[in-house]
Amino acid sequence: MVASFGPVALAAVIATVFGLLPLAISALLAPRRPNVVKNSPYECGVETIGPTNVQFKSHFYLYALIFVIFDVEALFLFPWAVTYTQLGLYALIEVGIFIGLLLVGYAYAWRKGALEWV
């Protein structure tokens, strides 16, 4: 475990340094002269109207819900794929049933228009 995932943790630390380094150099070299106009939101020169964090389409959440279902499905399929050649026909039928059940929900979501971007 440590032998194979230790380098990943090490890489995460080094990659963070790798990202901070140019920011540090930039902090030394770059000018810092903020003013009111420069720091205003960039919206094609037009003043922003109203608050920024407004409500947005509920469709984003619908997609997120369907995503969770299918991502978990994909996750379950990985161990199946690795051991598939040893399991044979039995595994094929079982996964067929598993995906079939999900496809019912998929068809329902499709029918209800959850996949439609209106």
Place this chain on the structure above:
Amino acid sequence: MTLPLCPPAVFICDPFGHARQGLYAVLGAFLPEPIPTVALTVLAIALVLTTVAVVVMSQVWAERRIIAFMQGRLGPNRVGPAGLLQSLADVVKLLMKEIIIPTQADRIPFQLAPLMVLVPSLLIWVVLPWGPGLMVTDLNIGVLFILATGAIPTIGILAAGWASGNKYSLLGGMRVAAQLISYEIPMAIIVLVPVLLAGTMSLQGIIDAQSDIWFVLALPVGPIALFLFLVAGIAEVNRSPFDLAEAESEIIGGFHTEYSGMAFALFFLAEYANAFAVSAIASTLFLGGWLGPILPPFVWFFLKAYLVFFVLIWIRGTLPRLRYDQFMASAWKVALPIALVTVGLTAVQITLHAIPGGAGIQ
């Protein structure tokens, strides 16, 4: 038929392996055990990250030149021979530019977001094999690691869009989140095809399984899987024609509208590092990775990855941007069913022992 491989004993065929052995012998002579291994791992990671920086600069140059030629322009040709030093000049310029933090921005997430996007993009490179045994670490869940790490930048992009306090940024951030999670599904399902054929999730194992036949030639599923992987991959890295997250004509620059100087450059670096990683993963999973005759394995790795990246540039130079509703619908209504059917077909083919070249049979 089969051409001779580059023998690993020859120095030029495996310079990194020879360097590693030599350094290990020198360090191991006077240091206790964990220190040489850790030191070599740090060196390897530093080498990989340096390579990422160089590769990204070459990519930016190649992309600008090739797109320019496709559009009948010259592209950058002033700085250095054929404009080769243009990217370097751009880096220097960006270093000297002020990083503007807007008044309405949420300061901490705003400044953390570029790192949250960059670090996972760099982590993917740790598991990419450049040659036999030539990677920082050979994870037995390599493919899953790539998918998991590749999903983390979504959070960073969402944070960037939200923290900017700009409506265009917010829209861009939300678009990226929806787009990335939508194309994550076909991507995750389609990589099951090489995993099924190889019977392992380790990238090294997947390449070893392709020594007889590249998975792209495992008809009929191979080409379909590669095509779908590239489509999902382009969507995952926000490249044209799927760059709706930063559609200049609609939402200025999307989530990085408010970023400037080096903070913007980090997003840019992450984007190109990801684009090259997708090319390298596509060549690893479907085109045999570092497998190839005569030339050293690491040359083959970069050759194939650059070749796939050229295809990405070509696609960018050819196709117009999609409309958002069509784009989202095609993820759920076209890509997902095709991916599921392809995986099912692969499983059936393996059961029937009908894969060309005997792949998938242990």
